[in-house]
Amino acid sequence: MASFWDWITRRQDASYVYDLDMFEETSNRAYLKRMALDICCNYVARTVSQTVFRHMKNGTKQKDDWDYWLNVKPNSSQNAALFWEDLTYKLIRNNEVLVVQSDDYQLLVADSFTRKQRALYPDTFEGVTINDYTYQRTFSYDDVWYLTYNNKKLDNYIGGLYEDWGKMLGRMIEVNLRNNQIRGKFKFNQTKGNQDTEKQQKFIDKVMKSYLTKSVAFVPETSGIEVEETNNTSKNSSQSFDELLKLLDSFVDQVANIIGIPPALIHGQVADVSDARTSFEKNCIGPLLNKIKSELNAKAVTEYDYKNYDDHFVLIGVNAPTILGNADKIDKAVSNGAITPNEVRNELYLEPIEGGDEMIITKNYQKLKGGEEENDDDNQD
Template identity: 30%
Template structure:
């Protein structure tokens, strides 16, 4: 038993129990770093995807109809598109899967469900619930939107890895607390016979004076040492009196937790921690390995459930436009917009949308133009042949 525990034994009676508040604190110390990293990753991914626009096409022509409104504005009566996508990403990452129910021309993210897989017929979904709504029916694969992130749930790996790192983090915190705790050496004759008066003085020293001295919240405290006792401050380590560990040791363990969670979700470590160094490279890496695969996953599922094969072949489909994710200065876009227009890639309306402005929707703004500086390779070849024969 440590000296501090010995002193506390005089002041309080320990019955071996732990209060609910202390138990909750013990759990939170182990879990808060992991939860912070996971929730931050989810928030970054969801907010990035929200920047995308669901574009709908009818036989190759971009249209704005019911599906466009449903996916970009209001999927259901109680959520806007941003809230809906946040909920979808949250379920997808934490559970490795997410189920979206299409009911009464509305989309709902399911909170719980039971999935039964089949090889030669449609999968079934039962016990589906969303908020307070319980669907007392069986849904079939063609009636729902089902998203699966990975073949193996990465959260299971994170939880197993965090079991060990949680213990390391606890150890670092405990070592820090012990290293920075007040430690004293009390010397005196405690084994000699004590009269009631002397015992009363000793009890007063331990129960009141020591307690007030160790638990003082102000800048200082005075301790009245009884005659025959010597008190030596042993706080700190070594001759320098400085703690053997600092809060940086705890931060190093937390950084490790952030690093392996960032790795699991393909979120750059610097982006997760808010570092500004190499932001552009971090963003490109994030888009390539995290966001673009999610865009493919989400758009593929919407396309195969909202449109049939014939419609898709005829170019009636939807896609998620990721061009708005990166914020680019309009001046930087000027040269690119001019080049796209000059070679006929964009018309005026498409250039306006590219810089975030509303299209004109006029006949002339939807025509494509090409500068006269360009000509086909075939025409150059014909001219060469004609020159050789003259």
Template identity: 25%
Template sequence: MAFNLFRWLFGKETESKKVDMKAVYYNLASEIYIRELAFNIITNKIANVLSKCEVNVYEKNKKMKNEEWYRWNIQPNKNQNATEFRNKLIYRLFHDNEALIVVNSKELYVADSFFVNDEKAFFEHTFENVQVDNFTFGRKLTMSEVFYFKLSSSDIKSLLDSTLQLYGKLINAAYSNYLVSNGNKGMLYVDQFAEQQDDFEDTLNEMLNEDFKKFFSGSNAVMPMYQGFKYEELKNTGNQVTTRDFKALLDDVIHITANAFGVPKSIANGDVQDTSKAIDEFLTFCIDPLIELLTDEINRKLFSMFQILNGYSIKFDTKAIKHIDLLDVATAIDKLISSGCFCVNDIRRVLGEDEIDEDWANQFFMTKNYTAIEDLIKEMKGGGKDEQRKILSTQKKFRRPKS
């Protein structure tokens, strides 16, 4: 053995010791899993709602179904459909606080990683090391070549992870308390007769490591006790910890995550009470701002200022987000058509029904109950001079002759 000068001088062991990192890895992994579970629950709900929105393309204020409509609604690229594409876009946007869509051979791809160079305030920003799956672009991409979305000025995901670290530790503590509270505990008494046996250590190890393990894990089990051994079970006199304590903390993590991204608590939990009100709040504070962010960026990159001023644009249609029961909305359908606000095919599209290939299905109708305000005022005042002449001539015609 080599001479250790420091141990000889100070009388201390200076050799390196191995540290058991299993417990550290377990606690760290469980905290990450809990945060990622809550994050994926919320982002999946947002992506599922966005996938129900049709992207309408307008040319000169007329709705069109062209190549652009096909790319955003059916197949953005040869490897993804529109739903998969939007799911990846939402995940990257909320996970990284920014997302990048690149165009390659008229196909759309969501970048997995990139570096944005935004140091030059008055010059076009560029993107370097743009990677899609295992392919990396070998050149810089300019802002005008891509669709770049940024969620907010601060990285909400990083702030959220830092906030939820404490909850991860609390959940680990609740899990440990649950195991301690609901575990089997007892006292094993060993007398001198058993200790004096030659095979005492082997018998004791076999009993503790094998026999008791099978006895506690089995639903029906018998524990043989050797001579000189006596087992006495200890009853838990403290408060019984249940899985409800664990679930309550997990619900807190989900609620905090949902609140950070503008998702109502009832939608995050999957509750069915007041679903309509919750969806309205969900649309107002989460989906509508998100759609506005996507629409602004897509429009300014697809169309020039001249085209936008002349009715070229894309719009996300959010009317299909809510599930519609025909029997519940029958009265509303009648009012929408009879007021001249929508035609029959407009209503059928919202309901998810096939359009009718007839001219009358695209016409607008209005009942006679509706009239112009000017005509109503004239009627209330007794009509104009022409109307008064008609009334007088009618009265003369049907006036009885004098006897």
């Protein structure tokens, strides 16, 4: 059995005094990366949660269960906005998301699951867990909504984040083993008659046992023996608050560009954001809504209804055209007979109106004759 002196002499290096600085740097980097990822994912999730879902059949909006589930209350614990925000966040953050329908027709976003890919049959999903409940049955690919994000750059970023967390955890364990270790030293007055090392070792063992097993321990003062506890402390150099904010902004910009969000929108810059908003809606929100729409149409609409009743889902998100935003374009397109009012309403996700399939041309066009304007009504006299 190694003696106390052997235990002490093994600690001859002093490198541990620098560990906390390295640990803090790794810790800050990992924490700020995670914060930047959450900021960007939540920004996209909140935007997608504003989407309105319409179930259309033969050109008519359906007021059915799907309309209620997708726009009002998908399950007993979430309203529609929270449901779509949760789904979108997990889709981006985890690169995939699974939605199952319970026996009482609730739509539930899975927290974890295991996908088993198969060659000739639909994939299956096992171990589907929602909050603290885990399904014991297996779900078929045809009976669930399963979406993937497929963003390789984001995968690499998250991989780097996990690597930072791993380094931080390893450093944390090492630092705690070194810096939280209780250390002490015994001083013996090696005078004549006080040189029995065996008795000294037994005394040390008793002191150590007392320290390790008792919440309150006393060491008697003994002539010729001095017990002293040493502290293992080091000064930490911390980054300034401004430096941390700049580092966070840098990580936010990096994640935003990966996902397709112009950084100006994330940072709340209000000057000249129209182009940034258009880019965000086109390059980020549009593809996400298209993924959701494709999965809805594939799983909630039968082939027969799609072919015979034009059964499909329409998603009206923040990127959808609006009447007020396109008033001038609508007026010019309709007034010169280029498109019908119902064609315009279809582009605006509005139901058709009676008589809306006829072309409309304005009557206030005039001809020039002899350098002067001539009204068409004058020619009828």
